[in-house]
Amino acid sequence: MLRDFFEGLGAFLEWTFGILKFFGNSVNVVFSVIIFLALLYWFREMIKHQKAGEN
Numbered sequence: 655m656l657r658d659f660f661e662g663l664g665a666f667l668e669w670t671f672g673i674l675k676f677f678g679n680s681v682n683v684v685f686s687v688i689i690f691l692a693l694l695y696w697f698r699e700m701i702k703h704q705k706a707g708e709n
Contacts, residue, residue: 674681
């Protein structure tokens, strides 16, 4: 029973990685942009706290 579950899970993961091959490098670019924007937001918030006198 567990073997069937893990084989099914493995087949599903292989299928999803096949989809990622279709998109190529664009997935990496999207994730990089999201992380960069999140860092910019975080830095701006930290500057606001610093100006308000909060540490």
